[in-house]
Amino acid sequence: MWKKCSLRTRFFLPLGIMFVAALLIGAVSLQLFVPEQLSDESAPAARSARVVADALNSALRTSANPQATLDAFAQALGTSEAIRFQPDGASHPPPRVEVQTPIGRVPRWFVDLLTIPEVGASFPVRIEGKQVGEIIFSPDLSADIFEKWIGFVAITFSVVALTLLTGTIAYFTSGAVLRPLQDLGEGLTRMRGGDYKQLIPPSGPPEIRRSAEEANELARTLCRLSQDNRSLLRRIVSLQDDERRDMARELHDELGPLLFGIRAKAVALLEALPHGNLQLAASAEGILQSVEALQQANRRILDRLRPLYIQDLGLEKSIETLLQYARAQAPGLKLVSHIDGRLNAIEGLLSQTVYRVIQESITNVLRHARARSVTVEASMKAAELIVEVSDDGIGLPKDSVFGRGLTGMQERARALSGTLELVREDGRTVVRCLLPVGDSALG
Ligand SMILES: Nc1ncnc2c1ncn2[C@@H]1O[C@H](COP(=O)(O)OP(=O)(O)OP(=O)(O)O)[C@@H](O)[C@H]1O
Ligand SMILES: [Mg+2]
Incomplete structure (x- = not known):
């Protein structure tokens, strides 16, 4: 699977995994450390609440009019949210000690994720040994939780921004590496094809x-x-x-x-x-x-x-003479030829090669093909000379290998930067020789 991945995927997959892992680690850290931190942060306030309750109880014990002292105390506390006095029987059932959280400013799922600890507490208030109410400590954790939320959002944004930045850099870097690698690959393919x-x-x-x-x-x-x-x-x-x-x-x-x-x-x-x-x-x-x-x-x-006649007769006539000779040798063979007149303009090794290719191909047809018809074509297209000899004979034997004849032709073709092939196409055996007609190929 990894082997099949492209370079870009190999960059982006670990980046994506790192991004998800960073978020997961953040979430786990929040779950592990925040409850303890919140407990530690509200512990001094809880201790203060206990001190207040103890002070109230001792004041009530020494007071001449404990009820009036208690009322004055409750009034003095006012509407304080964190520490308040709850008289017995004021509500039914008695209120649970709850922590205040900043729902609205912070999403619910985040508050749930934090698993808020039980930091609230209640302390009994007694007059003459009888419990008359409770000092309730219910801390407001909104600010703390909001602070955690802001931290979480900041870290998430940083991770996203970093991932995006690294991703963009990886994208362009891989592009800068891939393009030259592609050029290198294409160049090597060209070289394999003989284009240097x-x-x-x-x-x-x-x-x-x-x-x-x-x-x-x-x-x-x-x-x-x-x-x-x-x-x-x-x-x-x-x-x-x-x-x-x-x-x-x-x-x-x-x-x-x-x-x-x-x-x-x-x-x-x-x-x-x-x-x-x-x-x-x-x-x-x-x-x-x-x-x-x-x-x-x-x-x-x-x-x-x-090829006795090339220089005297020109290539076209020489080939015709060659074909006449073949006709005389195999009277039953239908021999058709299309020789481009422009071939007379070529000379030297190139004209000899054309002649030899046709000569060897015809000899092979007479010796091996048992054909009824042969077509000889020699034409010029753009800067290329195409020689094709095809026959409707029995075709190549399965284990056919080039003998001296075809090997010699192939060497001749290669010497002129050309190619020679022997193939079976549409029920005919075809010898096809392509020769470039450039300055280097002539003479
Ligand atoms: N037109 C053809 N039809 C059928 N088989 C062919 C034809 N041309 C070539 N062959 C096969 O290709 C083989 C190789 O041909 P090639 O000309 O290289 O050698 P050869 O004709 O056997 O011997 P020589 O070296 O004397 O030419 C032949 O032996 C023959 O089996
Ligand atoms: Mg031969």
Whole structure:
């Protein structure tokens, strides 16, 4: 439960508990200490009442006319509320000794809460040994209770004001902490997504600011590493291309003429053979067929090794040639293509990557998909080049992993800060490659 609480709740919950606890402690203290305090405060007055009663009784004992003395005494007391004389039989039943409280100025519940002690008292008044009345001591506690009430209200207001003040400070402090923490979290999420450009604004308390600065430093390092990584990939890819080109040249310049020579010689041998030498003729025919098969294989390997036509024909035409070749290989396959004419403007690694992605995807369709139709799309949207090859084949096997073909494509895409994915969408297998067309991506 506590784990799920937000930072603000974690601030406010203890504050609220402290507020209630302060009120409860106040109420309990009032209950515990006020009765004793009230008893102590009215004790001197009670003692005075006893002294008055004793003095009256001794005066009555020595007086010639005790009744007249008593009347004079009662008159002298007048309307004093705290100490008064109550003649026997003046009221029925005899009045209870009561404490006067300031109801009206102080709420009832507060007076009830205090549990007012029995501080009142009565002392008998006798004439010739016979009780004729009582001196009643009934103290007025209004002022004391009002004083307690004022104290209680003052403490309550102080606690409320303090709680409000602390709450407001906690609210704004947590806001000042949360905002930079949120920025930090968003920044780290951006970094996880590979965006290292937008730095985290270092704000808030020093601890969080330091974390933001550390995270920014991390972003810079990651940015550097990913740039290094990309340029390494680019180097690998272009080295690969160079190697392929060299191999293609070797095959074309060395093996090609040799094969041509063998073929020419086989033809010459066939023509020179005397008629009727069937065994030699069959052998020469066999050599001729093998050489032709080798020449075809050589051409196929050459086609795979280098996109021969990009520089001469432009990317659009090169892709069309590639597709024609695929059509020739799989006559039953319906092959539709939409190639953006603007692609002819791109060159270098970017154009080679587009070509290779389409080439490898088509090869994969022919090898794995058992598809009836394939769609090849290459378009430019804003600053992005989108290559999509989709087929209606059997789809990816469950445990499908990227082999050399797709891994190579992915590396090529990453080298240009792009992405490559192989997914199944709406019953079609889709290879989607997104390549940014920026200055860094070109050439
Ligand atoms: N269009 C597709 N339809 C069905 N499966 C596919 C398709 N494209 C790729 N695959 C699956 O993805 C796997 C990986 O493809 P990838 O091109 O990386 O390797 P490969 O074609 O098996 O071998 P190579 O390294 O020679 O290209 C394939 O083995 C295949 O199972
Ligand atoms: Mg493949």
